[in-house]
Amino acid sequence: MRERLITSPPRDDGRSATPGLLPGSSLDQFHAWWAQRHRASHFSVERISFPELDAWAFDDDTGNLVHSSGKFFTVEGLQVRTDGLDIWSQPVINQPEIGVLGIIVKEFDGVLHCLMQAKMEPGNVNTLQLSPTVQATRSNYTRVHRGAATRYLEYFLGHRRGKVLVDVLQSEQGAWFWRKRNRNMVVQVTEDIPLHEDYCWLSLAQLRELSRIDNLINMDARTVLSCFPFEPSGTDSGDEFTAALIRSCRSGGGAGGARHTTGEILSWFTDAKTRCDWTARLTPLSKVTGWIRGEEEISDEHQRHFRIIAVAVEAGTREVKRWTQPLLFPRGEGRAVFLVRQFDGVLHVLVQARPEYGLMDLVEMAPTVHLLPGEELSSVHEDFLRHSLSSPDVRVHYDQVLSEEGGRFYEALTRYQIIEVGEDVPAEPPPNFRWMTVRQLMDLLRHGHYLNIEARSLLACLHSLY
Amino acid sequence: MRERLITSPPRDDGRSATPGLLPGSSLDQFHAWWAQRHRASHFSVERISFPELDAWAFDDDTGNLVHSSGKFFTVEGLQVRTDGLDIWSQPVINQPEIGVLGIIVKEFDGVLHCLMQAKMEPGNVNTLQLSPTVQATRSNYTRVHRGAATRYLEYFLGHRRGKVLVDVLQSEQGAWFWRKRNRNMVVQVTEDIPLHEDYCWLSLAQLRELSRIDNLINMDARTVLSCFPFEPSGTDSGDEFTAALIRSCRSGGGAGGARHTTGEILSWFTDAKTRCDWTARLTPLSKVTGWIRGEEEISDEHQRHFRIIAVAVEAGTREVKRWTQPLLFPRGEGRAVFLVRQFDGVLHVLVQARPEYGLMDLVEMAPTVHLLPGEELSSVHEDFLRHSLSSPDVRVHYDQVLSEEGGRFYEALTRYQIIEVGEDVPAEPPPNFRWMTVRQLMDLLRHGHYLNIEARSLLACLHSLY
Numbered sequence: 001m002r003e004r005l006i007t008s009p010p011r012d013d014g015r016s017a018t019p020g021l022l023p024g025s026s027l028d029q030f031h032a033w034w035a036q037r038h039r040a041s042h043f044s045v046e047r048i049s050f051p052e053l054d055a056w057a058f059d060d061d062t063g064n065l066v067h068s069s070g071k072f073f074t075v076e077g078l079q080v081r082t083d084g085l086d087i088w089s090q091p092v093i094n095q096p097e098i099g100v101l102g103i104i105v106k107e108f109d110g111v112l113h114c115l116m117q118a119k120m121e122p123g124n125v126n127t128l129q130l131s132p133t134v135q136a137t138r139s140n141y142t143r144v145h146r147g148a149a150t151r152y153l154e155y156f157l158g159h160r161r162g163k164v165l166v167d168v169l170q171s172e173q174g175a176w177f178w179r180k181r182n183r184n185m186v187v188q189v190t191e192d193i194p195l196h197e198d199y200c201w202l203s204l205a206q207l208r209e210l211s212r213i214d215n216l217i218n219m220d221a222r223t224v225l226s227c228f229p230f231e232p233s234g235t236d237s238g239d240e241f242t243a244a245l246i247r248s249c250r251s252g253g254g255a256g257g258a259r260h261t262t263g264e265i266l267s268w269f270t271d272a273k274t275r276c277d278w279t280a281r282l283t284p285l286s287k288v289t290g291w292i293r294g295e296e297e298i299s300d301e302h303q304r305h306f307r308i309i310a311v312a313v314e315a316g317t318r319e320v321k322r323w324t325q326p327l328l329f330p331r332g333e334g335r336a337v338f339l340v341r342q343f344d345g346v347l348h349v350l351v352q353a354r355p356e357y358g359l360m361d362l363v364e365m366a367p368t369v370h371l372l373p374g375e376e377l378s379s380v381h382e383d384f385l386r387h388s389l390s391s392p393d394v395r396v397h398y399d400q401v402l403s404e405e406g407g408r409f410y411e412a413l414t415r416y417q418i419i420e421v422g423e424d425v426p427a428e429p430p431p432n433f434r435w436m437t438v439r440q441l442m443d444l445l446r447h448g449h450y451l452n453i454e455a456r457s458l459l460a461c462l463h464s465l466y
Numbered sequence: 467m468r469e470r471l472i473t474s475p476p477r478d479d480g481r482s483a484t485p486g487l488l489p490g491s492s493l494d495q496f497h498a499w500w501a502q503r504h505r506a507s508h509f510s511v512e513r514i515s516f517p518e519l520d521a522w523a524f525d526d527d528t529g530n531l532v533h534s535s536g537k538f539f540t541v542e543g544l545q546v547r548t549d550g551l552d553i554w555s556q557p558v559i560n561q562p563e564i565g566v567l568g569i570i571v572k573e574f575d576g577v578l579h580c581l582m583q584a585k586m587e588p589g590n591v592n593t594l595q596l597s598p599t600v601q602a603t604r605s606n607y608t609r610v611h612r613g614a615a616t617r618y619l620e621y622f623l624g625h626r627r628g629k630v631l632v633d634v635l636q637s638e639q640g641a642w643f644w645r646k647r648n649r650n651m652v653v654q655v656t657e658d659i660p661l662h663e664d665y666c667w668l669s670l671a672q673l674r675e676l677s678r679i680d681n682l683i684n685m686d687a688r689t690v691l692s693c694f695p696f697e698p699s700g701t702d703s704g705d706e707f708t709a710a711l712i713r714s715c716r717s718g719g720g721a722g723g724a725r726h727t728t729g730e731i732l733s734w735f736t737d738a739k740t741r742c743d744w745t746a747r748l749t750p751l752s753k754v755t756g757w758i759r760g761e762e763e764i765s766d767e768h769q770r771h772f773r774i775i776a777v778a779v780e781a782g783t784r785e786v787k788r789w790t791q792p793l794l795f796p797r798g799e800g801r802a803v804f805l806v807r808q809f810d811g812v813l814h815v816l817v818q819a820r821p822e823y824g825l826m827d828l829v830e831m832a833p834t835v836h837l838l839p840g841e842e843l844s845s846v847h848e849d850f851l852r853h854s855l856s857s858p859d860v861r862v863h864y865d866q867v868l869s870e871e872g873g874r875f876y877e878a879l880t881r882y883q884i885i886e887v888g889e890d891v892p893a894e895p896p897p898n899f900r901w902m903t904v905r906q907l908m909d910l911l912r913h914g915h916y917l918n919i920e921a922r923s924l925l926a927c928l929h930s931l932y
Contacts, residue, residue, distance in 0.1 A: 069550070070549065070550025070551075071549075071550070083536060083537075084535070084536025084537070085536075096745040097743075098739065098740045100740075164729065164730075164733045165729075167729075167732060167733035167736045167737070168732065168736055169736055169739060169740075183736060183740055262912075263630065263631075263633075263912075264630075266633060266634065266912060266913075267630045267633035270633045270634055270635055270649060271633070273564065273635060274564045274566075274635075274649055277563075279562040281747075281748055282747055360826060360827065361826065361914075361915075446728075446729075446732060447732075447913050448827075448915070449827075449914070449915060
């Protein structure tokens, strides 16, 4: 059984290379360039069976799905235990090496622009998404796969390194990855740098506009953008919500306006970690219970969670031309929501301290509500949250479907929402929730282990609202 | 073979309870009280063989040394791998639960005092050491061992909680523990609290004085004291070193005077973590290679590292009266050194980004030089460090032997030194070192995963120098 999932026509090699998108271009020009990138790309992804994988196989001893080089990533088992009892096990993607997600920024005519990439990933629902300048695993940039060198990497790690504005390890999906982190970097350059055809210069304002389009800005771009240290430069706008949001970007960190001090927030978070009474560890995939390994996929018996599948990929503008790999394929769409509320004219975000089995530090700050694909609203314990999510009386400021990492997940989509609520959502929420300002979240993003990937995505979306 | 290690006479139960040490007492009064506590304590520790352990046994499947309750801690294996190859394995103490190390502070006559405890631990070289108000594992305070309730715990976790000044998870020995963290807390109270006979009120100045005595202030007290957010209140003293130290406590965090900005420090640290190319995981103790399990101890073949031993303990003033447990017994004394140097009148500490196999986040900021027990100065790669440590031309400001955690380690001693150097130690050190101010270290201590336990001990010692 072979299923052809995405196909584009191969590129005409006689055509001359198209330039990248220059700074100062309009969004119309961006869309024309983007359509052109789509036409120029050749990409096909087929599902294959596990035995058809090249260089990937199930290890005889452990049952883990591993690459013959011992590099890239492995699919292993995750075992959760509490009070000496095993309570849950599942497959998990283990990729201990730290990759680089980096955006180059440069001023053109006084306006800061970001160098973004049109990048294909095998799991992308729409082939191409807008990615950071550099998005490379350690295997990529140390060239384990003997492909081309990673373009622009020298501006982050090499002799051409720009001024470092952001440089922090941040976690990725705790439900599917084992303690995965990537190095989120932003570097500012002043020199001229070559513009390759797959790259475009976009201003922050343009990126914020584009974040209102479904499945365009990829997860890796969102996490780096969330770490940008810039406050909005404008004065309070006439719109009450925008004014409250801008005040939120300036409240906290000693400036007042926040409901809690940083010390109180950190203590609340430490308390939440201390309450977490389970531990997780890697286990051989063959010891995972309740999951079935077939020829085509590994799935849980009740078909509620996700599958591990295998694909063959052919690409014209990636570092290598053809490869096979496993991917994690969720069942349906996830949902991640920030509830926000104004207190004394300052917008606050209701943040959840949420344990996830695959997180290195067990608990991170998460969206107010996060439903994994397959989870129902009824699984949310708190009445006020279920009410807010189904009420017509709330103001929905952001509501888009965005993609998770297409290099490891197959068509993993999440509906991201920012919903403003009123006094029916309590000022004193249950113990695992806290109202925080945007500035407080931004300050914590200088450090790892605080905001999880879905919360960072939502923070990037929140910045698109002013 | 039984070896009686520490014995004190049992307490005369007819005697009336002695009160704790009141605030405002002199250090002479402290020492008299301390001697009295020694006399009043009954404590004996004997080495026993593994089969003599109660409720502890080697698991048939894994060979791990475990307690029958599934709680407390286990001795398991740690496996280190790089590029798909196993490069090192060793026994390791795994205690995933998070305990509380907390100090109550209160003002008396305008002077802040700390409530400290005279506490016995089986591994202490001298039975009693000065400990935090509360030093309790989760098993302790949830009363797994059915002993008495943890005294004063309600001021940290219960209804009597004071104003929280410090509340952060900090790591412990990465060479011996698997990802161990404890919750470091300082709470300030205003109410009157009862003073039990094993407790004393000491001012910060008195605690600094007492930190110049070998093996008096225990590791748990040092780590909590290192997290105290107080800057020295005095003006610059006439002494040049003290003035440079006080300036160091105020330099950084936007105030200038530091050689590097916080952003530069964080980027350097992220870079160090990214360079770390091995991974560690738990493995069954029976799969650890190069270590031998006998009746009395587990030891490496070359007798270079440490042993796992078993002891029987009898105590009169602990929560329970008699118990047996494993301990980790190092071979000899460790050494931890901060090299410090003045730059433009501001003292800087040479901090090392040091990977340790048992650390959750792999790399933390460590002393300039840290030699584990059994390691020689010749194992230090950098010439300038070996030179400074053996040179008579340096100024040694602090040089004391202090104990590591006596609840898990048997007679684990480290020589802590703070040594001032001049221009022969480079202003631009090798990549894994950075000059930082005391204030920069203090700011990072609001968060976990930054300073390792030995660096925190040295920071507490550094505060004793003004």
